[in-house]
Amino acid sequence: MPPTLTEIAGQKLNAEQTSYLDGFFSGLRNRGFTFGEVEPSPTPASGRAAPAELEDLIPEERLKRESHPLDSYPLLLQHAAANQAPDKDNTFRFKWHGLFYLAPNKEGFMARLRIPGGQVRTFQLRELAHVAQQLTTGYVQITNRSNLQLRLIQPKDAPEVLRRIQSVGLHSRGTGADNIRNLTCNATAGLDPAELIDTLPYTLELGQIIINHREFYDLPRKFNIALDGGGLIGSLEDTNDIGVKAVRVTEAQGAVAAGVYFRIALGGATGHKAFARDLGVLVKPDEVLKVIAALVRVYIANGNRTDRKKARLKHLLETWSLAQYLAETEKLLGFQLLRTPADLKFEISNLKSPAIPHSHVGVFPQQQPGLNYVGVAIPVGQITPKQMLRIADLADLYGSGEVRLTVWQNLIIPNVSDTYVETLKKALVKMGFDWRQSNLRSGFVACTGNSYCKYASSNTKGHALELMSHLDKRVALDVPVNVHLTGCANSCAQHYLGDIGLLATKVKVAGETLEGYHVFVGGGFGAHAALGRQVFSSVSVAQLKPLLEKMLQTYLRLRQPGERFQTFAARHDLNALQVLFGGEG
Numbered sequence: 001m002p003p004t005l006t007e008i009a010g011q012k013l014n015a016e017q018t019s020y021l022d023g024f025f026s027g028l029r030n031r032g033f034t035f036g037e038v039e040p041s042p043t044p045a046s047g048r049a050a051p052a053e054l055e056d057l058i059p060e061e062r063l064k065r066e067s068h069p070l071d072s073y074p075l076l077l078q079h080a081a082a083n084q085a086p087d088k089d090n091t092f093r094f095k096w097h098g099l100f101y102l103a104p105n106k107e108g109f110m111a112r113l114r115i116p117g118g119q120v121r122t123f124q125l126r127e128l129a130h131v132a133q134q135l136t137t138g139y140v141q142i143t144n145r146s147n148l149q150l151r152l153i154q155p156k157d158a159p160e161v162l163r164r165i166q167s168v169g170l171h172s173r174g175t176g177a178d179n180i181r182n183l184t185c186n187a188t189a190g191l192d193p194a195e196l197i198d199t200l201p202y203t204l205e206l207g208q209i210i211i212n213h214r215e216f217y218d219l220p221r222k223f224n225i226a227l228d229g230g231g232l233i234g235s236l237e238d239t240n241d242i243g244v245k246a247v248r249v250t251e252a253q254g255a256v257a258a259g260v261y262f263r264i265a266l267g268g269a270t271g272h273k274a275f276a277r278d279l280g281v282l283v284k285p286d287e288v289l290k291v292i293a294a295l296v297r298v299y300i301a302n303g304n305r306t307d308r309k310k311a312r313l314k315h316l317l318e319t320w321s322l323a324q325y326l327a328e329t330e331k332l333l334g335f336q337l338l339r340t341p342a343d344l345k346f347e348i349s350n351l352k353s354p355a356i357p358h359s360h361v362g363v364f365p366q367q368q369p370g371l372n373y374v375g376v377a378i379p380v381g382q383i384t385p386k387q388m389l390r391i392a393d394l395a396d397l398y399g400s401g402e403v404r405l406t407v408w409q410n411l412i413i414p415n416v417s418d419t420y421v422e423t424l425k426k427a428l429v430k431m432g433f434d435w436r437q438s439n440l441r442s443g444f445v446a447c448t449g450n451s452y453c454k455y456a457s458s459n460t461k462g463h464a465l466e467l468m469s470h471l472d473k474r475v476a477l478d479v480p481v482n483v484h485l486t487g488c489a490n491s492c493a494q495h496y497l498g499d500i501g502l503l504a505t506k507v508k509v510a511g512e513t514l515e516g517y518h519v520f521v522g523g524g525f526g527a528h529a530a531l532g533r534q535v536f537s538s539v540s541v542a543q544l545k546p547l548l549e550k551m552l553q554t555y556l557r558l559r560q561p562g563e564r565f566q567t568f569a570a571r572h573d574l575n576a577l578q579v580l581f582g583g584e585g
Contacts, residue, residue, distance in 0.1 A: 056306050057305055057306060058305065058306060058307065058308050060092060060177075060178070060308065061305045061306075063089055063092060063093065064178070064218060068214075068217070068218070069092070069093040069094075069095070069096035069177070069217070070096050070097075070173070070214065070217055072090065072093040072094060072096065072097070073097065075090055075093065075094075076094060076097060076099070076158060076159060077159055079155045079158070080155055080156050080157070080158055080159050081156075082155075083154060083155050083156040084155055085101060085103065085107060085155060086101050086155070092177060094109075094158075095175075095176035095177035095179075096173065096174060096176075096177060096179065096217060097162060097172060097173060098111055098112050098113065098114070098162070098165075098171070098172025098173060098174070098175040098176065099111055099153070099158055099162075099172070100112065100176055102151070102152070102452055102453075102454065103454070104454060105450065105451070105452055105453065105454050106151070106152050106452060108151070108152035108153050108154055108155075109151075109152070109153040109154075109155070109158055109161075110149055110150065110151040110152070110153070110452060111136075111149065111150045111151075111153055111158075111161055111162070111165070111172055112143070112147060112148075112149045112172060112175040112176060112182075113128075113147055113148045113149070113150075113165060113170055113171070113172050113175065113182075114147075114170065114171040114172060114173060114174065114175050114182055114207065114211075115146065115147050115148065115170060115182060115405065116182065116183045116203045116204050116206070116207035117146065117183065117184065117185045117189065117199075117200045117203040117204060117207075117404075118146025118147070118184065118185075118187060118404050118405035118406060118407075119200065119204070119402065119403075119404055119405075120148075120170075120402075120403050120404075120405065121168075121401060121402055121403075122392040122393075122395050122396050122401045122402070122403065123168060123392075123401075124168045124169065124170055125388050125389075125391065125392040125395075125403060126388070126389060126392045127164060127167070127168045128140075128148060128150070128165070128168075128170075128388065129385040129386075129388035129389045129392070130164075130385070131150065131161055131164050131165070132150050132385040132388070133385040135153060135157045135160060135161050135164075136150050136151060136152055136153050136157075136161075137151060137152040138384060138385050139151045139152065139382075139452075140382075140383050140384065140385065140388065141381050141382060141383075141409075141448065142378055142381035142382075142383060142405050142406075142409045142410070142411065143182075143381065143409065144381075144407050144408070144409055144445060144447075144492065144493060144494065145181055145182040145184055145224070145407060146182065146184050146187065146404075146405040146406055146407055147175075147182040147405065148405065149448075151452055152452075171211060173211065173217075174210070174211075174216070174217050176222075177222070178217075178218065178219045178220060178221055178222065179216070179217055179219060179222065179223070180210050180216055180219070180223045180224075180225060180296070181222060181223065181224050183203050183206055183207055183210075183225055183226070183227075184203070184224075184225075184226040184227075184235050184236075184240075184407055185199040185200055185202070185203040185226065185227040185228065185229070185235050186199055186200075186227075186228060186229055186230075186231060186233055186234065186235050187233050187235075187360055187404045187405070187406040187407070187412055188231065188232070188233045188360065188364075188366075188373055188404070188412065188414075189203075189229055191366045191367060191368070191371075191373050191414050191415075192229075192230075192231035192232055192233060192366075192367065193231075193350065193365065193366065193367040194230065194231040194232050194349045194350045194351045195229045195230045195231030195246075195349075195350065195367075196229055196230035196231070196246040196247070196248050196260050196347070196348070196349065196350065197229040197230070197246045197260050197285060198229060199227040199228065199229035199235075199244075199246070202227055202285070202288060202289060203227055205289060206225070206289055206292060209289065209293060215297070215300065216296065216300075218300065219296075219299065219300055219303065220299070220300070220303030220304055220305050220311040221303065221308065221311035221312050222312070223241045223242075223296065223299070223313065224239075224240040224241050224242075224268070225240055225241065225242045225243075225244070225292065225296075226239075226240040226242075226243055226244065227244040227262075227288075228243070228244065228245045228246060229246045230245075230246045230247075230248075230348050230349050230350070231349060231350075232349075232364075233360045233406075234525070234526045235407065236407055236497075236525050236526070237265070237268075237276070238265055238268050238275045238276045238525070238526070238529055239268045239269075239270045239275065239276070239494065239497065239525065240268045240276060241266065241267065241268060241269065241276070241299075241312070241313040241314075242264065242265070242266060242276070242292060242295055242296070242313075243264070243265040243266075243268055243276040244262045244263075244264060244265075244283075244288060244292070245262065245263045245265065245348070246260055246261070246262055246263075246348070247260070247261055247262075247263055247282075247344075247346040247347065247348055248260045248261075248346060248347045248348075249261065249282075249344070249345070249346050250345065250346070250347060251345075253341055253343075253344060253345065254341055255338065255339075256282060256338060256340075256341060256344070259284075260285060261282040261283060261284060261285075261338075262282070262283045262284075262285065262288045263278060263279075263281070263282060263283075263340065264278070264279040264281055264283060264291065264295070265277055265278050265279065266279055266295070266313060266317060266322065266325065267313050267314040267317040268314070269312050269313075269314045270491060270494045270496050270497055270531070271489065271490050271491035271492075271494070271496075272312065272314055273496060273531050274314045275529050275531075277317070277322060278340070279322055279325070279326055280322065280326070280339060280340050281326065281337040281338060281339060281340060282337075282338045282339075282340050282344075283337060283338070284338075290333065291329070291333065291337065294329045294332040294333050295325075295329055297332055298325060298328045298329050298332065299313050299316065301328075302316060302320075302328070303315075303316055304316065359375070359437045359442050359443075359480060360373075360375040360406055360408065360410065360412060361375040361376070361377045361410060361434075361435065361436070361437045361438075361442045362374075362375050362435060362436065362437045363375075363416075363421055363425070363435060366414070366415070368415070370417060370418050371414075371415050371416065371417060371418075372416045372417075372418065372421055373404075373412050373413065373414040373415070373416065374412065374413045374414075374416050374421070374424055374425075374428075374435055375406075375410060375411075375412050375435065375437075376391075376410060376411050376412065376413065376428055376433050376434070376435055377410055377433060377434045377435070377436075377437075377438065377441060377442055378409060378410050378411060378433065379441065379444070379464075379465060379468065380409060380444060380445070380446040380460075380461045380464045380465060381409030381410070381445075381446075381461075382461060387431060387432070387433070390431050391403060391411065391413070394413060394424060394427055394428070395413050397420075398413070398416050398417070398420040398423060398424045398427075399413045399414060399415045399416050399424075400414065400415035402414055402415065408442075408445060409445055409446075410442075437480075438472075439477035439478065439479060439480045439481065440468065440471055440472055440475065440477050440481065441468050441472065442480065443480050443481055443482035443483055443498075443499070444464050444467070444468055444482075444483050444484075444485075445464075445482070445483075445484045445485070445493050445494070445498070446460040446461045446463075446464040446484075446485040446486075446493055447460050447461075447485065447486045447487050447492040447493040448460070448461070448487065448492070449461050449462065449463075449485075449487050449504075450487060450504075450515075453487060453488075455487065455488040455490060456487025456488050456504060457487055457488060457504035457505055457506055457515065458487055458504035458505075458515035458516070458517065458541070459515065460485040460486065460487045460493065460502075460504060461485075463485060463502075463515070463517075463541055463544075464483075464485050466541070466545070467483070467544070467545060467548060470545045470549070471545075471548060471549060471552065474549050474553075475549060475552045475553060475556075477552065477556070479564060479565075481499045481500065481552065481565045482497070482498045482499045482500070482523075483498055483499065483500045483501075483502070483548075484497060484498030484500075484501050484502065484523070485502045485504070485517070486501070486502070486503055486504065487504045488503075488504065489503070491503070494523075495520055495523070495532065496520065496523050496531045496532045497523040497524065497525050497531075497532070498520070498523045498532060499521070499522070499523065499524070499564075499565040499566050499569075500519065500520070500521055500532075500548065500551065500565075501519070501520035501521070501523050501532040502517040502518070502519060502520070502544070503517060503518045503520065504516070504517055505517060505518055505537075505538055507538045507539070507540045508538075509540050514540045514541070514542075515540070515541055516538055516539050516540040516541060516543075516544070517539055517541075517544060518534055518536065518537050518538065518539070519534070519535055519536040519537075519539055519544075519547070520532030520533060520534050520535065521533060521535050521551075521565075521569040521577065522566050522569035522570050523566070524566045528564075528566055530566065530570070533569075533574060534574075535574055535577050535578060535581070536578070536581075547581065547582075550581055550582050551581045552565075554580050554581055554582075555568050558580070
């Protein structure tokens with residue numbers, strides 16, 4: 001007979017509770033159920049967070065131990081019944097349901113969805129459009145995690161918004177706070193003729209694993225995962241806590257057989273100026289999800305829960321070596337991963353010669369004969385419910401009832417027959433969007449900004465649109481230049497990755513406090529990964545327009561043949577750039 005239960009989760013049971021549980025389990029045993037072969041609760045070594053003294057924990061961790069935030073739904077219903085704004089503690093808890101109270105900027109919630117791989121069906125897009133029309137202000141954003149955000153939701157409407165999101169097979173659970181954020185992969189996964197492996201099925205399955213395992217909703221801090229299967233449109237996997245990159249070994253090398261593998265990189269966090277570092281292993285595709293789960297569990301068990309500013313995986317890897325992290329991961333897996341030979345020869349694409357990654361905006365042939373994917377530019381990711389409904393119609397009429405959201409805040413309509421391409425082009429232009437690649441406009445990325453985010457110092461989306469309009473009339477770029485605007489040091493728009501990065505700040509001009517930006521240059525990603533360097537400080541928006549115009553004109557005038565903006569910036573020191581661009585050092 002099993003021992004009597006005396007406590008649950010460290011809480012002592014009283015006599016009445018103990019008696020109830022004894023009767024409950026006895027009834028189950030009498031009906032033939034047994035728990036003798038059930039695995040015991042995980043120990044800290046297998047992924048659960050190690051016990052910590054409450055007085056050592058930060059307030060957020062104490063709240064999570066008082067009651068798991070996923071159990072806060074009854075509180076959400078209470079707030080809805082009274083149309084009551086949440087206090088500080090419940091504001092934190094409700095983030096586990098994908099709801100973010102926007103005070104002091106706005107009185108209402110933002111709902112962030114979970115859309116693995118950015119794949120959304122047209123029936124889902126229509127329902128989200130109707131939700132935005134009926135229960136929000138109609139302000140919808142495509143995020144740089146291939147996701148959607150809906151704003152502005154009153155507390156009384158929050159449960160209904162969640163219900164309707166779930167009614168079409170989508171989720172909002174765990175899209176904020178100490179959780180694994182929306183999973184990303186190649187926007188053209190399964191379509192790109194140059195890819196090595198389709199990463200979308202792995203991304204969707206990983207999404208199901210996360211949704212159905214409660215342990216993945218108690219991380220020390222936010223966590224990002226991206227998978228890249230090769231091809232022309234990357235996933236920015238090296239900017240994530242876990243970045244998974246496909247490679248193809250063309251011939252056997254020692255213990256490594258020929259075939260497609262995934263390489264793993266850890267610790268990316270561009271807001272903290274860090275790219276992910278290679279773990280030194282090759283993972284077979286059929287084992288990659290098991291490996292990712294183990295990597296996350298090691299972080300859950302060992303991440304910092306006493307200092308929120310030092311709690312990301314990047315920070316753990318400042319005290320642990322990659323070899324130590326790998327050893328702990330292999331303990332959980334129960335087997336050793338294949339090590340990467342130092343001289344490994346591999347390919348990252350099906351193309352015979354390396355291709356320069358191109359923009360996804362435009363019309364491109366798929367690996368499926370006679371079909372194309374059409375990339376649509378959505379200026380800084382802002383889209384209305386009416387536009388969402390029209391995009392859904394176009395995807396049904398000329399595609400396959402599917403839309404892909406991208407990390408560049410745009411979208412793709414896949415599976416468009418050759419026959420319908422010209423018709424779709426005209427329809428997109430008529431509705432106010434464009435399928436044509438712009439070397440300037442297509443490269444703008446902006447975070448939410450201070451219209452809806454309490455952390456942001458400026459109206460990033462509004463300023464991005466102003467800058468686009470100003471520069472488009474004055475600068476003719478013949479190569480793409482990326483401009484990233486972010487409202488605070490959290491760097492949601494990854495300003496360090498832009499050819500030109502803009503970090504919002506407050507600027508004093510003639511005694512008046514204005515919105516402005518610090519200016520960075522030379523950032524990049526993928527094969528050109530680099531962190532931007534700050535070249536100017538505290539530039540007001542009015543001053544920024546002519547400054548960026550001069551920067552781009554100077555680059556075009558003085559560059560070497562075929563030279564990219566990033567390369568141009570990299571071959572000059574900051575003093576030289578300040579002189580060239582006409583700023584004050």
